[in-house]
Amino acid sequence: MSDLASTRASQPSDVDPDYPLQIVPAHARKGVLSLGVVLLGFTFFTPTMLAGASIAPAFSFGQFLTIALLGSIVLGVYVSALGAVGARSGLTTVVMARYAFGEKGAKLVSLLLGGTQIGWYGVTVATLALLTQQVTGLDGPLWRWILILGGGAVMGLTAYFGYRGMELLSAVSVPLLLVLAGWVTWRSLTEIGGLGGLGEVTGTGELTVAAAVTAIVGTFASGGTQAPNWTRFARTPTQGFSSAAIAFIVGELLMIFFGGIGALAFGIGDFVEVLFALNLIGWGLVFLVANLWTTNDNTAYNFGVAGAELFNANTKKPFVIGGVVIGTLLALPIYDNLIGYLSWLGILIPAIGGVLIGDHVANWRRGMPEPLAYRFPAVRWENVAVYAVATLAAWISSRQGILIPPVVAIVLAVVGAYAVGRRLTPDLGQPVAAA
Template identity: 25%
Template structure:
């Protein structure tokens, strides 16, 4: 017990243990952090991209259905996190095993670093465009952006929540202002009767919307909602962020892109002649999301490597700053990334949800009181088989297929093999 206590004293962000009751947060605090996470420029970019392939009615359908799907996953994961007080990385111990959890934990940060880099590059690109910089100056802006954004995640949950209190009112006001200006440019009829320059299916549109937040709703949200005082406040904060925040951001991106006739959000914002407001919007928007993104990533890697969270952040910032030099802010790159996430990630939450609600009957034994076997191969088999079937099936929505297949295959294999991940005394 002595070692555990010492670990907890040093682990101020509870990366390796349960969040104690006296550290739990209110609905308002959770909503500020989660909504600040959700208010991200890439959602606006996705909305702009959708305007190139769908009419406005199709965009509305894709946005609503995509966010309902995301909300179902997010609510379930938030419920588990609030009940257990555990990060996503620690939750995976119950299904993947002690060492298997470290491998599973690596998946989230690898993808999150990609997200972090895309957003840092987008911000640096915007700054360079605003001041007519190019070449080396643009690369410098992107690399420096990646480093500066890491400061808030270095400070932890409290710093991110303070950032959210400052940023969210600015984001809401400025997003509304640009949207109102956009409607004023082409009129309500111009928005409603929008004709896309290209054509994509509703299913593809839904998959892109799901791709914007599937990773975070399946994994990172647990790192925030583990602080909830109750499951009710966790669920309410979750729905506020997704059904309010994410739908709002995607539609703001759609409206501005339709008005200007360009799906590149940087070009759209600059062409509206609102340099200072747009600079504030981009700064508050991306900083809140990337701070939470890197915070979650550091928690997962802390579990994987048993290493100090702040040292991990320094390494990530070096990697990300270098990766921005590849200019990953192009909309085509983003859409490829979102489609990939919307397909390969859903089996993972399916496995986690099936493990908690079906295999463990809706309750995990307290982390500090159990020991785990090192490795459980079954979730990996379930994930791979799910993806094979997802890419093979000629019907259905890939994201939904993956979620259901992951849950069903994992449950069946666990029941057949009678596999136990928790060691018996």
């Protein structure tokens, strides 16, 4: 088993420069600032603010802040742990799944993660089209589909060009979003009478704490599980952990907070509509496009690398194109059933990341062999069983309304994968030359 430091310096000439199937070499690694900007562009997401806007009215302001912090920490710790694993391994989430689930078992992971990200791409494209119609007055189904098809095509371009395209877009949009969101927060505080006015909010009590935290974690159950797709470019595991923590604790908390403040001050559960209420229609549209674009290019990148693993291809680009087409065509059907879609994401996805973390700590923390030079077992049934049990427990938790389903899935999967990895003697594969 070779360490990351011994990764082959040379790569085949036809390899995608984003290394969808290989360990990222040392010369292609990035710093915390670069990674943090890209990941912040991912987490600065209008639906996250919508989640904040839907949660805040149910609680007092102090309770809302506590819940926002708790949900962001739960999500952030989970994603940051995966971020560190991604940096140490140098591999995408779906390729790491080959080590944890086996060659064939990883295909299930690719289908789940790639498929759910295609769905998210469609949701985002539909959101862009519907809100653009509100701004421009371009009513009717024909204009809606023109906006959906045009938006889906344009937002796929930066993902097609890989990490560099996402880095450049995020570097422009993230500061813009921070300035604009901060300004609207100040206006919201003015509207409600400052912190004193917020302190008088009592809340409706229509949501439980567990349900609210689950909603926050669920906003990035799928996307956060694929954080290694970017943190694999980090130079050290600490940098991978830190960049993910910046995005998924700080970024998530800010988005939940911004959305919640707007809802409390204006009685509007949509941050973009708050901008419209302030007669900032032009800026609202700029915010909307930049915000959704920075997230959707990351989403397209995710299903691109998932497709590359699924079909064992050295390039993600055909799968970016295919996923963009499918997600765009399914935009409205998925958007119209969003609540059910999000509920299943929170049940099906988190255990995948938990298995990857537990298995990595048990078997691979000293280094991982180059995947293209390694023959994996077809299926590592012990980890498939751990995933199934953890997911079933999350489903029962959701049905019974006890505990927090994503947390149940993550904890059981991490503990279970570590336990079977240490106590059994699993078939971990062997070099191709020795097979």
